[in-house]
Amino acid sequence: MAAELTSQQVLREWLFTILGERGGSMPAARxxxxxxxxxxxxxxxxxxxxxKRGDESKWWNRTRFERKNMERAKLLVPASQSRGVWTLTEAGWGEYRKIADIALIVERAEEPKASIRLPGQPVGQKFPARAEEMTQRVIRSTAVAEYIKRIHGHICQICGIRLITPKGAYAEAAHIQALGRPHTGPDVAANVLCLCPNHHVLFDFGALAISDDLSVTDQSSGFSLGYLREVPGHEVGREYLAYHRSHHARVRDVPEV
Ligand SMILES: [Zn+2]
Structure with missing residues (x-):
C-alpha cells in the first residue's frame, strides 16, 4: 500500500494547471x-x-494548505476577497505559464526532434502505416500546438466539447493559415486554434469561416454556429482568419479532384 503523500509542490502545480486551464478561477469545491x-x-x-479530524482526505486538506501558501506568496487572490472562488493573480498567471512551459519541455524531450516535413515530401520508410502516423505527430507536436491545447484545456473552440480518452483529453491544434506551401503560415499561437477532430477537418476544408468578431459560419448552409470560444493568453490573429476566408473563397468554385 503506497502511503507516501503527494508533495505540496506537486499539489501546487496541479492546482495551477487546473486554474490556468480554466480561465484562472474556480470555486474551491470545483x-x-x-x-x-x-x-x-x-x-x-x-x-x-x-x-486526524476525519472530515476530509489528506490530499484535500493539503491542497487547501497549499492554497494558503499560494495566497501568502501573492499568487492567488486572498480568500477574504474571493468568497470561496480560487483565483489566480497576475503573478499567479506568470507562475502557471512557467509550469505549463516546463511540462512542455519534459514532454518534448521524450519526442523525436521536431523537423517539419511537409505533406508530399515522403519520409521514405519500410513500414508505411507507422511512418505516416509518425510524420503527423512530428508536425503537430510543436511547443505552440501543445501550449494552445493546454491553455484551452483541450476544449474545442467551436463546439465546446472535450474528448476524453484513456490517455487523457484529446484535441487538435489547427493552423489557421496553413504551414505548408503555398500558404507558409507562421507557427505562432495567434495562428492556431484548439479544435476537436471534426471541426478541424471542416475548418481545413473551408466548410467553416470565422469572422473578425469570431462568429463562426457554416459555409454550406449559411447558418451561424455561434462564436469562437476564447481564453486569456490566446489572442486569435485576425490577419490569419482573413487569409483563411479569402483563400477558401478563391478555391470554393474549383471542383475537388
Ligand atoms: Zn468541435
Whole structure:
C-alpha cells in the first residue's frame, strides 16, 4: 500500500494547471473535484486517508494548505476577497505559464526532434502505416500546438466539447493559415486554434469561416454556429482568419479532384 503523500509542490502545480486551464478561477469545491478527475490516478492510498479530524482526505486538506501558501506568496487572490472562488493573480498567471512551459519541455524531450516535413515530401520508410502516423505527430507536436491545447484545456473552440480518452483529453491544434506551401503560415499561437477532430477537418476544408468578431459560419448552409470560444493568453490573429476566408473563397468554385 503506497502511503507516501503527494508533495505540496506537486499539489501546487496541479492546482495551477487546473486554474490556468480554466480561465484562472474556480470555486474551491470545483477545483478539488477537477483535480481529482484529472490527477486522481496519481494519488496514493496515503493521500486518500482521512485527516486526524476525519472530515476530509489528506490530499484535500493539503491542497487547501497549499492554497494558503499560494495566497501568502501573492499568487492567488486572498480568500477574504474571493468568497470561496480560487483565483489566480497576475503573478499567479506568470507562475502557471512557467509550469505549463516546463511540462512542455519534459514532454518534448521524450519526442523525436521536431523537423517539419511537409505533406508530399515522403519520409521514405519500410513500414508505411507507422511512418505516416509518425510524420503527423512530428508536425503537430510543436511547443505552440501543445501550449494552445493546454491553455484551452483541450476544449474545442467551436463546439465546446472535450474528448476524453484513456490517455487523457484529446484535441487538435489547427493552423489557421496553413504551414505548408503555398500558404507558409507562421507557427505562432495567434495562428492556431484548439479544435476537436471534426471541426478541424471542416475548418481545413473551408466548410467553416470565422469572422473578425469570431462568429463562426457554416459555409454550406449559411447558418451561424455561434462564436469562437476564447481564453486569456490566446489572442486569435485576425490577419490569419482573413487569409483563411479569402483563400477558401478563391478555391470554393474549383471542383475537388
Ligand atoms: Zn468541435
Amino acid at each position: 477545483a478539488l473535484t477537477e483535480m481529482e478527475r484529472r490527477y486522481g490516478e496519481l494519488l496514493s492510498d496515503g493521500d486518500w486517508s482521512l485527516t
